[in-house]
Amino acid sequence: MASAASQNRHPQAKRKPDHTTFLTLDRQNDAINPSKARPHYPELAKLSAPHVESFNSLFGYGGASSGLLDRAVLDIGKRTVFDGRTGESNRNKLEMWLSNVSVGKPVLEGGSGMLSNQLFPGECRERGISYKGMMQCRLNWRVNDGPVTTEVKSLGKLPVMVRSVRCNLDGKSPRDLIKHREDGEEFGGYFVSNGIERLVRLLIVPRRNHATALIRSSFQNRGPTYSQFGVAIRCVRLDQTSQTVTMHYCTDGALTLRFSYRKSEYMVPVLLVLRALCEASDRELFERLTMGQSTNTFLTDRVELLLRSFRRYAVHTRKQCLSYLGSKFAVMMDSPEDHYEEDVGAEFLKRVVLVHLDDNKDKFDMLIFMMQKLYALVAGECASDNPDSPQHQEILLPGHLYLSIMKEKMGDWLGAIKTQIQLDLRMKPAQVDFADKKYMSKVFLKTTGAADIGRKMEYFLATGNLVSNTGLDLQQTSGYTIVAEKLNFYRYISHFRSVHRGSFFAELKTTTVRKLLPESWGFLCPVHTPDGSPCGLLNHLSHTCRIVVDKVDVAKVPALVASLGVGQMSGLGARVRLDANGVPDEDRMDVDGEASDGDADELDALDPEIEAERRNDVTVSVQLDGKVIGWCSAALALKVAQRLRHWKITRARPVPLDLEIGYVPPTRGGQYPGLFLFSTPARMMRPVKYLVNGEKDMVGPFEQVYMDIACLKEDIVPGVTTHIEESPTNVLSVVANLTPFSDHNQSPRNMYQCQMGKQSMGTPAHNLPHRTDNKLYRLQTGQTPVVRPKLHDAYGLDGYPNGMNAVVCVISYTGYDMEDASILNKSAHERGYGHGTVYKSEFIDLAAKRRKGEPVTVHFGLSVGGEEDGEVPTTKAGNILDFLDWDGLPIIGRRLTQGDPLYATVDDVSGKVTVVPYKSMEDAYVDEVRLIGTDTGDQELQKIHIKFRIPRPPIIGDKFSSRHGQKGVISQKWPTVDMPFSETGIVPDVIINPHAFPSRMTIGMFVESLAGKSGALHGRSQEATPWSFLEGDGESAADYFGEELKEAGFNYHGNEAMYSGITGGEFKADIYIGVVYYQRLRHMVSDKYQVRTTGPVHNVTQQPIKGRKRAGGIRFGEMERDSLLAHGVSFLLQDRLMNCSDYSQSWCCSQCGSLVGVESAAGQGKAICRTCGDSKGVEVIAVPYVFRYLVSELVGMGVKLKLTVR
Amino acid sequence: MNIDHHSGLSFTEAGGPQIAIKEVTPTTVTFVLSNTDLSVANALRRVMIAEVPTIAIDLVDFELNTTVLADEFIAHRLGLIPIISHQAVHLNYRHECTCSPYCEECSVLFSLDVSCQSENAMSVYSTHLVSSSPAVQPYVDPANEKGVLIAKLRKGQQLHVKAIARKGTGKEHAKWAPCTGVAFEYDPHNKLRHTTYWHEEDARKEWPLSAKAVEEPAPRDDEPFDYKAKPERFYFTVESTGALPPTTIVTQALDVLMRKLAEVHRVLGGIAEAQGEPVVQPTYNL
Missing domain, CATH: 2.40.270.10 (DNA-directed RNA polymerase, subunit 2, domain 6)
Known part of the structure; x- marks a missing residue:
């Protein structure tokens, strides 16, 4: 039976699922006998993959046991301090660095006699605590390059993503998950922070390691002579932290590199960087930049100008350049005092310039490429790239963001130690002794606050605020995390699939960023975006869109590309345009068409055919992940792209399926041409079918723009179309589908x-008795x-x-x-149609009212010592024992109305019993009372959780x-x-x-x-x-x-x-x-109706207060007043605005017209006007109370208001 | 009143309404009501749904409920269980009875006390309900001998409730409605042109003929439209929930209808008497 059922459900292998049945028995079987091996719905489990996998990559990347976390720690580097005074000799040098950072699975600590000390997310939810594991590292230091001392330090407890490799639920089957109070289909991807499930939002960021041409008028504000042209590249290190560099074109021919470091902006001449990277003569630079286009006077003029103007820096050799850079950036880099300027310059190049590349020559090549692209942009030969298009975007993954914050915080800790030592050196230099372990541990003790990485990460998750010194190359400081509301399952799923453009764009007045672009086809759902303010900024991934997270092995790709005839870089020699004759025959593929000799007749340029052909001869660069791996003619690049794609799908050569092969053909004024290969993580990819062999191909948004993918069979154009959609519904998100x-x-x-599906009452989860959400909606009679x-x-x-x-x-x-109103069949309603329940819950923590360290004196209970015969305090609601038990806790199943006793506490010291009433206006049943202990379980009960059940039949x-x-x-x-x-x-x-x-x-x-x-x-x-x-x-x-x-x-x-x-x-x-x-x-009148006859009024004005919760009124505003006036219904006007509002009677002196000057004469029973000195003119009039208030305020300002009483 | 199952209902007055029963199954009855007005037919339909009294659980006292289902949810389910209601005629309505909160005159007590001891989930059915009156029992469909599923218990869970069943009508709550549905139809060939059949090309091709169409001669194409004609034959199918046999629903409905008329008659008679006008005795006896 079980096997038959599972065959039914996993039909991909054998037969198509039967969509004419409801598979009720299969589901029932799954519910009764949950699988011990695999998830029942693998597709569902994949939805949170970008979250879980990116978190997992911290601990294991590219199949290796070392993950991104280790790389980040390595990249933090060393912090160096010297004792003594600057300029002194014989100063001791202290170097510190971190290593071996480890994160453990969440455990309960300190308890004895526990069967297991594993902590599960379910317990965290129920107890309202965070789900975190111990984080440790080794702090290493050495003095004067001597032996290394190592100490294992705690970095606090790090919040751990549910169902990641560091979660105790990792690899658990549905059956085990249910055992641990989860849904059988729990797919994780979130953190539990104070009992609340929160997740890190997917954010859109510029595509990494790809130079994008930008035209922005704001570039002109960067300084004098700055033009609107720029080429930006967001470079990402191995540990997934990034550094954006922008190359600017100045109207005086200069090119500068702009970057921001620790939130400050810096500009460097590009030539300075180029020269510092490689020893290159002016001639070499000229030839590399112009690439033999001697007839392009626009380019040659500018390059010449650039080279000439660089003379004024008077730095000629590579060393000089490095020293120059070092001298300028030593402070910014906070470099050790014993470093030479040259070293600092090299360190600058390593840490700031094109950080995705290790090799200086690669950086040089890439900078040259960027310059060429920038010149092409300025000349109008290529168009600017659209940064709002998914073609130039990727996803900032939760794990990567989490890691970069952690990395920064760890660096900050080392920095804090350094600062502390420097402080000690200034205040009490005698005590500072690097060799003294005691001193060192004292310093470490003083910086434990900075060492608690876990607490900082918890703050980040709980608030979504990014507290950072560097800004992490991101555009926003808040809004990174959201609550994974389990309002219903659709909404829950959507949280994991939502992609936000960034809160910076939400404030933008232009709507261009919100546009639905054809480039997003298949990656972002065109339907599933909210209307209103986040429209177009908050998108959802299409249900088949996958995000590459793990390392893609492209070690063989450069060699394969070279074997196809792409010219390699060797030395810094002039790169004359490679025409077809330049490649030895055996390396070449058949390139259609004869190469033209380049000096063709001027008239040929007017012929579109000849022009197109000529474009095929343009030399384009071939790049892999932002590294120039060769140059070839456009025609060859196209062939290479086609061949690579064929190999990647057929697996004939080691070309990974997740490689993105973006061939941008040369066009007149279009995108800058080239062959761009991408293998890095955080890219969106989606499956399509390759027409040649019907196999699956993964396609990315960069390459998709230049591919021919048919949507339906009818759309196939023979000889053009290479791919077809697996299904047209692939473009839609889960909810839109x-x-x-x-x-x-x-x-x-x-x-x-898509909006309303996410607001409907449904079945939020299966583990409802183990959930403590603030508010939960449940449909009692849901159907398939x-x-x-x-x-x-x-x-x-x-x-x-x-x-x-x-x-x-x-x-x-x-x-x-x-x-739009609808009529409901009363009998259907009586039979259960649409019956819903709202669960509300409340945590009561007696410890919160007590100061830390004080003994426990307040307990739950109705009597001191807990006897069951004490005197019971009386309440309005009747016998208190009808509501509470002797333990002071409510009786489960009890119906509560406003004012009924909810729980009782007793104070040991005074013996006083305090009965706390139920405050909500709506009747509710006590559904659950949860007694919450501490980690160790040896403390007395101080915290409870009460869940209320409010039945909501449709009304x-x-x-x-x-x-x-x-x-x-x-x-x-x-x-x-x-x-x-x-x-x-x-x-x-x-x-x-x-x-x-x-x-x-x-x-x-x-x-x-x-x-x-x-x-x-x-x-x-x-x-x-x-x-x-x-x-x-x-x-x-x-x-x-x-x-x-x-x-x-x-x-x-x-x-x-x-x-x-x-x-x-x-x-x-x-x-x-x-x-x-x-x-x-979920919008129900019970939550919204507002009624008031009389009730609370505002203290100062005596007018009714506002607010539904406080039994206030609804404002009868100016426009409402206008309509009554226009209607001429003066009685109603009088009633609403006077009698039912702040009607008051007041004395008024008809002689002097004073309202506030009249006061009652003591003991005489009448009032006397203080200005007139008698009571002759005093009369009682009806005025709005606010008017009296206005008059007295005016009096306070010395303004007299005179009334004429008739 | 006098029902002949072979020839249908015969009223004392000849030419009055007639009922011809076509088919009777344990849960349904199909009959044709004729020789009467549409209003009478519809009144019968409405009374069958809303005013034939049955017994249903109305008040549930929870002594213990450790199931996963909430009290009110189980109470609602219990209320919807059809209960054999022949005894309904002998019970008082709640508003007729002076007792508080209930007594034997107006209610039947059911109790349910189950707990699950086995490792497997235990299903609680309506047959687990124990009635205080042997004549008032939950209806059990022959095809489903266990009755209606109320709840499922896991090991250690318990459900102990006292349920008070009362007499009531579908007017008050759908649980007291004795029939699940009443099919009602007249003029299958649309001779009276009460309705218009929307069609793309040919209404006759697109609209399926009702099963009742064989009962009446199809109109000829050249038949003139009789705008004075009124509906005469009303085709009913009454399906019972099981609380009452379908035929009983019909007879009791007629009974209720006649009592209502008699009440009107009595009150009008009283007025007539007070005004000194002659009182006409009813021609039927109750």
Whole structure:
């Protein structure tokens, strides 16, 4: 039975899944006998892969046991301190560095007699603590290059990602997961911070190691002569930290490199850097830059100018350049005092300039390339690259960001030690002795705050704020983490798939960044983005989009490229354009077309064909991950690209599948040409089918722009198309895919559904009794949709129902369904349709009220010592023992109304019992009371968690929606007898108005209705994947389901003759009726209604206060007042704005017109005007209280306000 | 009142409404009501759904509930269990009874006390309910002898409730409705043109004929439209929840209908008497 069921579910191997059944028995079997081996829904588990895998890469990268963490620690380098005074001789040198950073799995510490000290995320959630593991490192130091001393230091407890390699749930099967109080399908990817699940957002950052040409007017503000042209490159080190460098073109012909280091900006002449990188003469530089284009006077003039103007620096050799750089950047680099300027210069080049490359020659080549690209941009030969296009973007992965923060904090710690020593040297130099272990440990002790990396990471996760000295090459300081709300499962999934453009762009006034670009096809979902302020900035990955995380082995690629005839760099000799004759025959591939001799007739340039051919001869660079690995003609580059792609798919040569082969052909004024290969992590990749052999190819957004990928079979152009989409639905995100027949809808409706699907009450999780979320929505009577796309099964969403199938009638009936309101069948409601529950919870920590170190004096309980016969305090609610037990805790299952006792505490010292009431206005049941101990479990109870259950049956005013962006509120609940009915006795559950359709054009809902009806009649599930039906007569979805309905004896078009429930008469028109899946949205009147007659008023103005929670009123504002005035309803005006607001009676002196000058004369029972000195003119008038307030404020300013009383 | 199962219902007055029963199964009855007005037919339909009294669990006292399901959720499920309601006629409605909170006159007590001792999950069915009255039992469908599933228990979980079943009608809550659905139809050939069949080309091709169409002669194409005609034959199918046999639902519905009419008659008679007008005795007896 079990094996049969699993075969059914993992059908890829044997047979196609049967989409006509609901697979109910399989699911039941999975629930009763969870798998001991693999996840039930592998597709679902993949959704959090970018998060989990990137975190895992910290601990293991490229198959090696050493991960990115080790590389980061290595890259932190050494900190050096000298004792004594500057200039003194015989100073002692202390070098410190870190090594062997390790992170352990989360454990409970200090307890004795525990069966296991493993800490699981479930416990953290229930106890409201963080899920973290011990982090340790070795702190090494040596004095005067002597022997190394090592000490193991704790770096605090590091928050650990759930289901990562450092999580205790790593590799657990569904059965084990359930044992550890998780969902069987738990896929992790988040951190538990104070009991709350938080995850690090995926962010869009510029594509790494690729020079992008930019035209920005803001570049002109960088300094005098700066132009708008620039070429930027975001270089990423092996440990995934980055350093962006921008090359600027100045109008005086100079080129400068701009970078920011520790949040300050610096500019360096490019030539200085070039010369410091390699010994190169002016001639060599000239030839490398111009590459034999001696006729291009634009270029030669500029290069000449550049070389000439560099003379003024008077640095000629490489050494001189390095020293010059060193002298300028020694302070910025905080370099050791014993370093020579030359060393500092070399260190500068290593740490700042093109950090993705190790070799200076590679850096030199890349800088040359950037200069060429910049000159081409200035000359207008190439266009600027669009930084908003996914072509030039990649994803900042949570693990990588996490690591870079950790790296910085570890560096800061070393820096703190250094600062502490320097402080000691200044304040009490006698004590400083590097050789003295005691002194060193004293210093370490003083810097333990900086050593607690774990606490800093926890702060980062809990707040999403980036506290950084360097800025980490990022554009924002906050908003990096979000709560993984389990409002329902759709919303939960979406968190892991969402990609944000960065909060910097949210404030941008232009909308260009929000545009949906064709380049994002297949990578970012065009449908799934919220409307409103984050529209277009918060996107979601398409469901097949994968993010490369692990190392891609490209060691063989340069050799393979060379074998195809791409010229290699050797020495710094002049790089004359490589024409076809330049490559030895045996290395060459057949390149079509004869090479032209370059000096062709001027007129030829006008002929587009000749021009295009000439373009094929342009020499382009071949780059692998931002390293120039060769040069060749464009025609050859194209061939190389094609051959590489063929190899990568057929696996004929060691070309990895995740290699991105972006061939940019030479064009007139288009993107700068070249062959760009990418193998680095953090790139988006997606699968498409290679037409040649039908195998899977992974395609990235850079190469996709220049590829010919057909969407459907009909789109294939022979000889052009190389790939085809696996399925057109691959472009949609998970949630967008779940809209049935979304291809029939007007597009904004699908966007609305993506929002509403995420707001509906559903099944957030299976481990509800072990969750302590603040607020949780649950649909009691969820159902699997009759009509659902294939992916619904692949993602196992039947485990998380999000709505219910409703018989929906499209009819205008009794008028209560006007304006998007819908009528609910009262009897359906009574049978459970749409019943929901809200869970709210509260942590009560008695320790929070106590100061640290004080003894425990307050306990939960109703009597001192816990006897069960003490005197019970009386409450308004009646016998307190009806609500609480002697332990002071509420009784489970008890219904609470406002003011009822919730829990009681007793103070040892005073013996006083404090009963704390239940405060919410809404009645609730006590669902769970959780007693929370400490890690060790040997402390007395001081913390509890109470979960309240609030039943929320649907009531008038609650919001419902179909899956087609058709939302509405319930306006009336009609009993069955009053509802219209069909000849077969079917009574609709929901009535909606036909006017909801013409303007919104949600044809998908009609189709779903048809499909649902026939599915219900035939007892099968209906496949509703978008783009699975053709258009046209006889092939459309309507025809397909029409035939099915006909077969069941119903009208082809889904209409039925219906009768009025009230009169029994047949309706004049036939009615469209079918089965549609309805979602109950979380917006409920119970959370929103606001009523007030009298109540609390504001202290100063005596006007009603605002706020629903405080029983305040709704503001009757100026515009409302205007409309009453316009209406002439003065009595209402008087009532609202005076009598029901701040009506007050006041004395007023009719003689002098004073309002506040009248005061009551003591003991005389009358009032006297202080200005007039008598009570003759004093009268009582009705004024708004605020007016009195205004008058007294004016008095305070010395302004008299005089009333005329008539 | 007098029902002849062979020829249908015969009222004392000849030419009055007639019922011809077509088919009776344990859960359904199909009949044709004729010789009466649409309003009467619809009234019968409405009464069958909403006003035939049955018994259903209305109040649940939870003594112990350690299942995963919330109290109110189990209570709701218990309420929806169909209970054989022949005794409903002998019970008082809650508002008719002076007792507090309930008594034997107005309620039947059910108790459910289950706990799971086995390693496997235990299913609690409506057959686990123990009634205080042997004549009032949960309805059990012959195809499903265990009854309705109420909850599932894991080892160590317990459910102990006292459920009070009361008499009520579908008007108040759907759980008291004796029928799951009432099919109602007249004029299968649309001779009266009460409705218009929307069609793309040919309404006759696109619209399936009702099963009841064989009962009436199809109109000829050249038949003139009789705009004075009124619906006369009403085709009913009543499906029971099991609380009452379908035929009983019909007879009790008729009974309720007649009581209502009698009440109108009685009140009007009282007024007539007070005004000194002659009182007409009812022609039917209850």
